[in-house]
Amino acid sequence: MVSSKLSGKVQTVLGPIGPDDLGVTMTHEHLMIDFRCVFLEPQEASKKGLAYAPISMENLGWIRYNWRSNLDNLTLFDEETAITEASRYVRAGGRAMVDATSIGIGRDPVALARIARATGLHVVMGASYYVGSTHPPDMDQRTVEQLADEVVRDITEGVDDTGIRSGIIGEIGCSWPWTDNERKAVRAGGIAQQHTGAPLLIHPGRHEAAPMEIIAELRKTGADISRTIICHIERTIYDWNKLVEVAGAGCYLEYDLFGHESSHYPFAPTDMPSDAQRMDQIAWLIGQGFVENILLAHDVCTKHRLARYGGHGFDHILNNIVPRLRQRGVTEEQVHTMLVENPKRVLTFK
Numbered sequence: 001m002v003s004s005k006l007s008g009k010v011q012t013v014l015g016p017i018g019p020d021d022l023g024v025t026m027t028h029e030h031l032m033i034d035f036r037c038v039f040l041e042p043q044e045a046s047k048k049g050l051a052y053a054p055i056s057m058e059n060l061g062w063i064r065y066n067w068r069s070n071l072d073n074l075t076l077f078d079e080e081t082a083i084t085e086a087s088r089y090v091r092a093g094g095r096a097m098v099d100a101t102s103i104g105i106g107r108d109p110v111a112l113a114r115i116a117r118a119t120g121l122h123v124v125m126g127a128s129y130y131v132g133s134t135h136p137p138d139m140d141q142r143t144v145e146q147l148a149d150e151v152v153r154d155i156t157e158g159v160d161d162t163g164i165r166s167g168i169i170g171e172i173g174c175s176w177p178w179t180d181n182e183r184k185a186v187r188a189g190g191i192a193q194q195h196t197g198a199p200l201l202i203h204p205g206r207h208e209a210a211p212m213e214i215i216a217e218l219r220k221t222g223a224d225i226s227r228t229i230i231c232h233i234e235r236t237i238y239d240w241n242k243l244v245e246v247a248g249a250g251c252y253l254e255y256d257l258f259g260h261e262s263s264h265y266p267f268a269p270t271d272m273p274s275d276a277q278r279m280d281q282i283a284w285l286i287g288q289g290f291v292e293n294i295l296l297a298h299d300v301c302t303k304h305r306l307a308r309y310g311g312h313g314f315d316h317i318l319n320n321i322v323p324r325l326r327q328r329g330v331t332e333e334q335v336h337t338m339l340v341e342n343p344k345r346v347l348t349f350k
C-alpha cells in the first residue's frame, strides 16, 4: 500500500498539495487533447471541404453546429493557447482544474506541468484509457491486473520517465453497449483505486442504464463508489428519477457540459440540454438533498469552445453560470459546496 504517502493530499502535476490549497476547481476539462477519435466525416463533397479546412470565421458557424465533423476543431495542440485560456479562468477566480485527458487522446504530462507553472493553476492529471476506439492494438491481450499496475505506476512513480504523477483515474471511457476492454479498464480502475486511494472519473456510455451498470461493476472490484465521479450526466440521464437512483448510490454526478448551448448533439439520437436545463436539474437535485454529490465543469475538448475561437471559455461557469444559479435560489454556500468543497473531498487521496 502506497496510500500512506499520498493520504490526505491532492496530487497535482507539480506535486502533492494540501486540500485547502485547492480552491475553486473544475473537475473535468482538457487543456490539451487529440480528440480526432470522434471525427465524423461527412459524405458530401462540399462538406468534406469544410471537414478538412482550418477553423476560421468563415466556417465557424458550420463547425459550431457540426463540431465532430471538422478535424482542426478536434485538436487542442497549442500550449500557448492553453495558457491564455487557462489564465482567463484564473482571473475569474479559478484555482484548480482536472485535465481529464487519458491515454490514447494525447495525455501530455510535461505540457500540463508547464501550463501549471505559467498560470499558477493547480492541474490534476488523469490516468487509464478513454473509449475502445482509442485503445492500443494489444488491448485484447492485456489483463485487468496489468492495466491496474499501469495506473498505480502513473500515480505513484509518474508517467513514463517524466516523474509527473496522475492525481485521478480517468477519464475512463465507456461506450454503449460496453466493450470487454472498456469493462476491463473500469475494473482495473477500481483495483488501482484501492492500492492508491485515488478518485475515479468515468465517462459512461450514452444510455440511461450505463451509470448504474458501471457502478455495479465497480462494486465487484471493491471500489469506493463515494470516490467515483460519473461524467456527462446531463447527456446520459434524462429521467430525473434515475438521477436520484445514481446519486443515491453515493457517487458524484458531474454536470460537465456547461457552455454547450446547441440542442443538436452530433452524437445523436439524444438532444444536448441547454445550460438552463442543467441548472434546473441541479437546483432540483439540491432540493432533493444531493448538493454534496454535484460537480461542475465545461469538458472543453474542441477549439470552438475556447474564447479565442468564439467559444465560452473555461471561465464561463464562474462568470456566467454562478450568478444565474444564485438567481434560481441556489445559495452562496451551496455554490461553494459544488465548486470548492466537493472537488476537495473527492480529489483528496484516502
Ligand SMILES: [Zn+2]
Binding pocket: 028, 029, 030, 100, 171, 299, 301
Ligand atoms: Zn472529457
